[in-house]
Amino acid sequence: MTTHLAAMIAVGLLMGAGLWLCFVRLPVMRKTSFAQRVEPQLRSVDSRSRLLEGEGPGTLFGPLERIFRLVLSDAVHRLGRFNVSVRGLGVRLEQAGRSETPLEFRAMQFLCAAAGLLAGVVGAILLLWQGTINFMGAVVLTLAPMVGGYLFYDYLLGARTKRRQAQMLSEFPALAELMALAVSAGESASGALDRVARTSNGVLSQEFGKVLAQTRTGVPLVEALNQFSARVNVPALSRFVDGIGVAVNRGTPLAEVLRAQAQDVRDVAKRELMESAGRKEIGMMVPLIFGVLPLTVVFAVFPGLALLQFGF
Template identity: 45%
Template sequence: MTPAAWGGLLGAVLGAGLLVVAGRVAALRRTQLSVRVLPYVRDLPQVGQARGLRPVPGPATSAAAGVFGPPLRSAADAVERVLGGAASVRRRLERADLDKSVHDFRVEQVLWGLAGFAIAAAYGVLRALTDPSGGLVSLVLCLVAFVTGVLARDTHLSGQVKRRERQILAEFPTLAELLALAVAAGESPVAALDRVVRRSGGALSTDLARVLAAIRTGEPVGAAFDRMAAASGLPLVARFAQGIAVAVERGTPLADVLHAQAADVREAGRRELIEVAARKEVLMMVPVVFLVLPVTVLFAFWPGVIGLHLATP
């Protein structure tokens, strides 16, 4: 190729590269759709997990769901028929703030049961290598492991509910005081709620964000807090929501109500701590009796024993 042709080719490559860089810079400088839209819908619950915004499953996931989905759903339906209690499970899922249906939870129970079954089956295979006559015992053990896995998922859900309720009780006094300060400073209940939700994070803040989203969609303040009181499994939070609803509807001083409820929660926490300490008083004596006291006795008597050995001819 002639030098002129090489120059033209290099110039064309350089021009194409500059066009690509300019296009990329323009794309980066363009404001994203999420930046323009999300500030106006930030109060909607779980906006990032909306059905239209969820990632589309890949081919591997779709294939696995197509192969194992029907058997798992059938097993989940069988577990539902045997155990029942769909209303209780739905209530606990709401209290644990889990975005799952009862059927999804039953599928998870089946998966936990299959995991226990697999562990028991592996143990049975290893045992069969040394004792081939224990097949019936291994089968019974596998069935027990499956049932244990199913019940363990239910117990784990109850534990998730208790952990979230403990978090709510720990956050409640602080959020109630913040709401009281904002209301006492002259803000309306909705504006105070918005300020607290934007500057806090946690389980109770998530519930209050849902209440704020319901209020901004047109639901009355009292009705939104009444629904929160009905959904909550904690009497203190239910009284808090009912107190705010009554204060808003009847015009009673809201700041005094919030201060009083925060003080009630702190007092209830102190009472619970004293009760727990009273129940575990014997357990707290175990290290003293079995660890500290023997060492003290040994330090007290060991020099005398050594002295007797040295004085004895």
């Protein structure tokens, strides 16, 4: 197979796929839903197409943007049929603090994969046209950006989750001390939590605000805290929730428990810092042994070898 023939086949496949997508998305090819069949009998039908109505200054491309929104919404709902891990993804999105639904996340993930596929196809066609790559290399170059875009968007979610959990851990000792101070002054557990959420800013205080919002709707404080613990999935905060639950149910002193938990988190942070320093110290041995030490030996041995070569 020559390079020109492979390029022609690739272009033909792309054109055929585009024509097929245009054909299957025609209105006559869509299945009419029950709501669409009964809609004309429920209200008067406007003779003017709603796609031609403007949406104000927020619409940049006019009717074309509205058509794209309909196609994207339809694709998102169809994607929900094949998504087997919506529940686990929803938990990850809550841990990352993102307000989008799992289907919206998957839609954006597939859009990133499609962008990678498009870039890979363009690059493969150009390289095939120049004759610098074979057919298998073009296939790999086409699929690799697609898989990379899909995995990279998922990696961004995991990185944001870890960064948010680390931020909550860094905020927890100070907020625990504030709660202990409020409890020592006579506040209840819910009152101390309310005071801390109102007087502080940060990720953890926002989560405390969500807990208080649940309690105002009638959810018990311990149950709302348990949901908070399952949502954030941080061991230190799980121990904090258990301590508050025991203090509320059994009447144990809460201030000392909060101070002890804050000190435990500080000790864990110090230990992790020492472990990180130890790992970095070991990592610094690699350039020292393979970079600096050979140069030192060369500078030490080379004068002697030069003297032996000259016969002095």
